[in-house]
Every structure is written in structure tokens, then in C-alpha cells.
Amino acid sequence: MLPTAVTVWVLSLRDVPLDRMWDFGLLKVLPGFFWVALALLTIGFCVAAADRRTPPACYLAYVLALISILHATPSLLYPELRYAWGWKHVAVIDAMMRHNGEVPEAAGFAIYNQWPGFFQFNAVLLRATGLQSPDAYAQWAQPLANLLLLGPLLLIYRSITDDRRLVWGAVWIYYSCSWVGQDYFAPQAFAFLLFASVIALVLKQQAASAGLPSPGKRRLSWPPDRLFMVLVLEAAIVSSHQLTPMMLISALLLLSLPRRNRRVVLPPLIGAVALTAAWNATVAKQYMSENLSDLVSALSKPEANIWSGVNRLAEATPAASQIMVSWIERGMSVGVFLLAALAFVVRRWTRRTPLPLLTISPLLLVLANAYGGEMVFRSYMFALPAVALLIAALLLPPGKRLRMRMPVVCVVLLAMLGGLAFGYYSKEAMNYFSRQEAAATRYVTTTTPTGSLLISVTYAAPGLEMHYDRHERTQVTEESLSTRRMLMENPLTGLEPLLRRAGKQPAYILLNRAQRADVHLNGEMPADFVDRLESALSRASDFKRVYANPDAVVYRYVRPAEGSPG
Amino acid sequence: MNRLRWGVAVSGWVAVAATALPEGAPLRVATMSAFLLIGPGLAATLLLTRRPSDAEAGRRSRLEFTVLTVALSIAFSTLVAEALFLTKASTPTRALLILAVLSSVLALAPALLRARRNAHRTSVDD
Numbered sequence: 001m002l003p004t005a006v007t008v009w010v011l012s013l014r015d016v017p018l019d020r021m022w023d024f025g026l027l028k029v030l031p032g033f034f035w036v037a038l039a040l041l042t043i044g045f046c047v048a049a050a051d052r053r054t055p056p057a058c059y060l061a062y063v064l065a066l067i068s069i070l071h072a073t074p075s076l077l078y079p080e081l082r083y084a085w086g087w088k089h090v091a092v093i094d095a096m097m098r099h100n101g102e103v104p105e106a107a108g109f110a111i112y113n114q115w116p117g118f119f120q121f122n123a124v125l126l127r128a129t130g131l132q133s134p135d136a137y138a139q140w141a142q143p144l145a146n147l148l149l150l151g152p153l154l155l156i157y158r159s160i161t162d163d164r165r166l167v168w169g170a171v172w173i174y175y176s177c178s179w180v181g182q183d184y185f186a187p188q189a190f191a192f193l194l195f196a197s198v199i200a201l202v203l204k205q206q207a208a209s210a211g212l213p214s215p216g217k218r219r220l221s222w223p224p225d226r227l228f229m230v231l232v233l234e235a236a237i238v239s240s241h242q243l244t245p246m247m248l249i250s251a252l253l254l255l256s257l258p259r260r261n262r263r264v265v266l267p268p269l270i271g272a273v274a275l276t277a278a279w280n281a282t283v284a285k286q287y288m289s290e291n292l293s294d295l296v297s298a299l300s301k302p303e304a305n306i307w308s309g310v311n312r313l314a315e316a317t318p319a320a321s322q323i324m325v326s327w328i329e330r331g332m333s334v335g336v337f338l339l340a341a342l343a344f345v346v347r348r349w350t351r352r353t354p355l356p357l358l359t360i361s362p363l364l365l366v367l368a369n370a371y372g373g374e375m376v377f378r379s380y381m382f383a384l385p386a387v388a389l390l391i392a393a394l395l396l397p398p399g400k401r402l403r404m405r406m407p408v409v410c411v412v413l414l415a416m417l418g419g420l421a422f423g424y425y426s427k428e429a430m431n432y433f434s435r436q437e438a439a440a441t442r443y444v445t446t447t448t449p450t451g452s453l454l455i456s457v458t459y460a461a462p463g464l465e466m467h468y469d470r471h472e473r474t475q476v477t478e479e480s481l482s483t484r485r486m487l488m489e490n491p492l493t494g495l496e497p498l499l500r501r502a503g504k505q506p507a508y509i510l511l512n513r514a515q516r517a518d519v520h521l522n523g524e525m526p527a528d529f530v531d532r533l534e535s536a537l538s539r540a541s542d543f544k545r546v547y548a549n550p551d552a553v554v555y556r557y558v559r560p561a562e563g564s565p566g
Numbered sequence: 567m568n569r570l571r572w573g574v575a576v577s578g579w580v581a582v583a584a585t586a587l588p589e590g591a592p593l594r595v596a597t598m599s600a601f602l603l604i605g606p607g608l609a610a611t612l613l614l615t616r617r618p619s620d621a622e623a624g625r626r627s628r629l630e631f632t633v634l635t636v637a638l639s640i641a642f643s644t645l646v647a648e649a650l651f652l653t654k655a656s657t658p659t660r661a662l663l664i665l666a667v668l669s670s671v672l673a674l675a676p677a678l679l680r681a682r683r684n685a686h687r688t689s690v691d692d
Contacts, residue, residue: 117648120650129599
């Protein structure tokens with residue numbers, strides 16, 4: 001079934017009409033054969049799992065096919081890098097390479113100077129290879145990140161159980177439920193890989209330490225060189241991302257609660273705390289001193305922290321499709337945790353494993369900080385490796401014949417993939433960029449004078465942050481409610497406060513297809529706002545169209561005092 | 567294993583030499599990517615698995631070996647790059663040189679230690 005599924009998938013990718021993506025993104029434009037391929041693959045996996053003699057190589061082939069179908073599909077279809085945030089990170093690498101060090105005038109991007117790990121790794125890779133930009137491989141970051149994660153996941157699961165079916169079932173469930181989309185070209189995906197590696201090594205050491213006979217001998221918790229390597233991984237995490245060290249400390253702290261774990265868990269825990277404290281007190285001192293009071297005050301608002309993520313669409317009028325998707329995402333997340341809780345109750349052996357503690361540890365941070373409304377999703381991401389094995393324990397109990405139960409398991413796995421498809425693919429109208437859109441933003445960022453103000457309606461412009469040290473940028477959706485109301489009433493009058501920020505510097509307005517989709521999907525402005533703004537700009541005498549293609553347009557603000565604009 | 571150790575010890579220097587190739591040349595891209603994603607981590611992992619009991623763990627430890635190799639390579643490359651970034655001394659050759667020295671030392675450490683121990687034993691016997 002595996003070769004058939006892969007063949008059907010490859011053939012299904014011909015002539016996908018990406019330009020017709022709108023509500024539900026890729027879900028609407030991918031042909032039926034794509035879904036047939038995914039269903040065949042899932043059924044094939046279930047058939048393989050029903051046979052206890054299935055070799056690891058067979059499971060591996062199924063999982064690699066799943067990763068390819070889920071994560072390589074956008075890479076194969078899209079002509080440009082997916083996600084506006086991915087482009088932003090390309091811009092940061094570019095700026096750091098140009099300055100050969102910290103980027104001055106970085107404004108909101110100064111935070112990246114203080115956690116430069118991911119960017120510097122890429123800078124070294126680019127300089128060493130002589131490639132001009134990470135675009136070529138960044139587009140494949142998602143399949144690559146998921147592929148690399150397979151190793152630590154297997155190591156985590158194998159340190160808990162020897163049951164092959166359980167291990168590979170958990171891996172399958174992990175990839176089927178990982179809908180939050182934090183696997184793109186970003187410090188989070190980079191640090192998550194290292195996080196999973198540290199947890200895997202700690203659990204492996206824990207298992208090895210527990211299994212060693214110790215009659216009259218003092219057991220060594222860690223060989224010194226192995227502990228040193230764990231600290232190296234922790235140092236890379238601490239210097240690459242703000243949130244992941246907190247997730248690591250939380251996980252290790254909870255793992256250290258049972259007395260039997262402390263001998264192994266305490267040294268890496270102490271290391272993680274010391275390294276984080278040292279980094280935050282030195283390289284990241286500026287960020288910490290500017291934000292410490294906010295971080296402390298967030299600790300006293302656990303309810304607000306939770307709701308900022310769960311309720312993030314409350315202040316907007318999203319498209320009906322996105323309201324539905326949001327409920328599917330919530331339903332899937334709740335369902336996943338309920339299945340894990342059921343496993344905890346029904347499969348008693350899981351209570352003696354680190355799984356419950358690893359599930360709870362990221363959720364504690366939801367109470368501590370909102371992380372810009374993202375914490376709920378990040379916590380789900382960090383809890384998922386443990387949750388997946390709990391669910392696998394529920395669905396595929398070790399030592400039992402599963403032929404009768406397999407159809408039910410198959411339906412559950414298909415439902416998980418269905419939920420993932422909604423969460424992962426339904427916003428693609430704003431995450432996909434055409435070559436024309438990329439060309440328009442390249443025009444704005446490379447040909448406009450230094451100091452220009454670049455205005456866009458949303459962040460969905462590919463690479464608008466390029467040369468962020470040379471340009472000011474502002475987004476309509478980031479404006480105050482009163483400014484946005486003015487813009488809704490009269491786009492040109494509403495633009496005036498934004499244009500005033502340019503002072504005597506030139507101001508440009510970029511509108512593109514993805515911004516239109518972003519506004520429609522997320523509803524932070526009325527769905528027709530981009531069209532109204534463009535219509536108003538095209539009629540106004542003080543705006544000149546300086547660049548246009550079928551997917552994007554750029555206007556330059558011509559001040560009344562200016563004679564003939566360039 | 568010895569051949570692998572020597573291969574890893576040399577790999578960094580091959581990467582340094584590959585900087586002479588044209589920028590973006592496929593051979594240069596492949597050499598650098600392979601070294602930065604595997605080299606330093608493989609050297610460190612070989613150091614960790616020098617004990618016979620670990621080496622004998624066989625297939626089970628192969629997975630751990632692979633995970634450690636990739637994760638440590640990324641971590642070492644990142645930390646070296648950051649150190650150069652923070653000291654405003656970042657050049658590709660410098661980063662590769664440091665990683666090449668690190669890989670050589672880690673890969674050959676057991677052999678160097680063994681040679682030193684043997685020399686010490688010989689002098690005691692004498």
C-alpha cells in the first residue's frame with residue numbers, strides 16, 4: 001500500500017491551482033487524490049501495525065512517507081518560501097551578515113541580537129558554502145525539521161518502552177497531531193530539535209541508570225563527558241531562543257520531583273538554570289531589563305495568560321471558515337489531551353513513566369506568560385511528544401492482539417490527520433507567496449531610499465523586513481483601534497497619521513494578494529479594506545503607482561511640496 | 567573505528583580547504599553542509615562511545631549515536647558562531663578553523679590519552 005500511496009501523492013501534485021486558494025487554503029485546491037494518498041498511507045500503517053512482526057524498516061518507510069506528504073507538499077508546490085515569518089528570519093540573517101555582528105538600528109528586531117544562535121548557525125553555513133541566501137534550503141526547512149526530529153522522538157520513546165508497535169504508533173500520532181506550524185525556518189524549530197534531544201538523553205540516562213546493578217556500589221548519575229555534552233546542547237538552546245529554555249527548565253524541574261529521578265535529572269536541571277541565568281544577565285541583559293516588570297506582572301495574571309491565546313480572534317471578525325477552523329483546532333487539541341488523560345487512567349503502567357510529567361510541564365508556562373498569545377500553542381507543541389506516546393499506549397496496548405481493534409484505531413488516526421489538515425493547511429492563502437509578490441517586496445526593500453517608511457496592511461508581505469536596519473515599517477493591523485477606525489471610514493484620511501511618521505523621508509505603500517487574504521481570513525480589518533485602500537490610492541493625486549504586477553502594487557506618497565516625484 | 571576517527575579528525579581540514587572552491591559550487595556546498603551538520607558532533611560522540619560497554623550496545627545505541635551526532639554538531643557550530651559574533655570576529659575561515667581543531671582534538675583524544683598512558687607505563691617499567 002505504501003508505494004501506491006506515494007505514487008498517488010506525487011501524481012496528485014500536478015497542476016494544483018494555487019492562485020485559487022482562499023478560504024480553507026490548500027484544503028480547497030488540493031485534488032481528491034492527495035487525500036486518497038493520505039488515507040491509503042494511514043490504512044497501510046494500521047495494517048502494518050496489526051502485525052506484531054512488522055520490521056522497523058517498514059514503520060520507518062511509512063513515517064517518512066507521512067512526513068513527506070504533510071510537509072514536503074508546500075515545499076514542492078510553492079515557488080517561494082512559505083510563511084511571512086520565515087522571510088523575516090531570512091532578513092535577520094542577511095542583516096547580521098552585512099554587519100558582521102550585532103545589527104544597529106534594529107528597533108523591534110533587537111531581540112534577535114540577544115538570542116542569535118539560529119541566525120549565526122545559518123550565517124556560518126551560508127558563508128562557508130558561499131550561498132548568497134538561505135532561500136534555497138529554507139523552503140525545505142519544514143520537511144527537514146520534522147525528519148531531524150524523528151531521531152530524538154524515537155530515542156525518547158525507546159527509553160520508555162521496548163514495544164516496537166507502541167514506539168512507531170507514538171511517532172505516527174505525533175506527526176498526525178502536530179498542527180501548530182512551528183516547524184518552519186525559525187529559532188523555535190531549531191531550539192525544539194535540541195530540546196527534544198536533551199530530553200531524550202536525560203530519559204536514556206535515567207533508563208540506563210535505573211537498569212544498572214549496584215550492589216554496594218555508588219551509581220554514577222552521569223559520566224562527566226556525557227553530562228558535558230548535554231550542557232553543550234543546553235547552551236545552544238539558551239542562546240538561541242527565549243521560550244525553549246523555560247520549557248526545558250520546567251520539564252526537568254517536574255522530572256526531578258520523584259526522588260528516584262533526581263540523581264540523573266538534577267545535574268542537567270542545574271546546568272539549564274545556570275546557563276539561562278548567565279545568558280539573561282549578560283548577552284540578553286537589555287531585553288530582560290526592559291521586559292522584566294512585564295514578565296513578573298504576567299505571573300500574577302494566569303487567567304489572562306490562558307485566554308490571550310485561546311481567545312485571540314475575539315477582537316476581530318474572522319472569516320466564517322477560520323472560525324470553523326479555530327473550533328476544529330481547539331476540538332483537536334482538547335481531544336488529544338483527553339485521550340492522553342484517558343491513557344493515564346486506563347493504562348496504569350504509564351503513570352510510572354515520565355510521560356505525565358512531560359505532558360504537564362509545558363502547560364505550567366501557560367499560566368506564567370501569554371507569550372504574545374502564542375503560549376497555548378507552544379505548550380501544545382512541547383507537550384505533544386509525551387502526549388503522543390500516552391495516546392499510543394491507549395490505542396495500541398503492548399502485548400495485545402489488535403486485529404479487531406485496528407479499524408477503530410484507523411478511524412482515530414484518520415480523524416487526527418483530518419484535524420491536522422485544517423490547522424496546518426487552511427490559512428495557506430496568506431502563507432503562500434507568488435513570485436510576483438516576492439518581486440514587489442524586493443522592489444520596495446532594495447530600490448527605495450534608506451530611511452523610507454514602508455507601509456503594509458498586514459505582515460503577509462514576503463520579505464518586507466529585508467534591510468530592516470535601513471527602513472521603517474508599519475502595519476495597519478498593528479495600529480490602535482482609533483486609527484484603524486479612521487482607516488475603515490476613510491482609507492486616505494486614516495493613512496495620514498501613519499504617513500506623518502515618515503517625517504521628510506519617502507513613504508511607500510505595498511499591497512499584495514496575501515495581505516488581502518490575511519485581512520479576509522483574520523478579520524482585523526473589513527474584508528474589502530485592501531481593495532478600498534487600493535481604489536482610493538489609485539484615484540488620489542498625492543499617491544503615485546511606482547510598481548505593479550498581477551499580484552502586488554506599490555504606491556509612493558508624493559508630498560504636496562514635492563514637484564515631480566521620482 | 568580508528569579509521570572513522572581519523573576521517574572525522576581530517577574532515578574539518580577538508581572543509582577549510584574547500585573554502586578555496588568557488589562560492590556556491592555544489593562540491594563546496596556538500597562538503598560544508600556535511601561537516602557542519604555531522605563533523606564536530608561525530609567527533610564528540612566518538613569520544614562518548616569510546617568505552618567498550620557503550621560500543622557493544624550495538625543497534626540500540628546506533629540511534630542515540632545518530633541523534634547525538636546531529637544535535638551536537640548543530641550545537642557546537644552554533645556556539646562557535648555565536649562566540650565569534652559576540653566578539654565581532656566572525657569570518658567563515660575562523661569558524662571552520664575552530665571547528666576543525668575541535669573535531670580533531672575530540673576525535674583523537676582517546677588515541678592521544680592512550681599514547682600518553684602507554685608512555686607513562688613504559689617509563690615506570692623502565
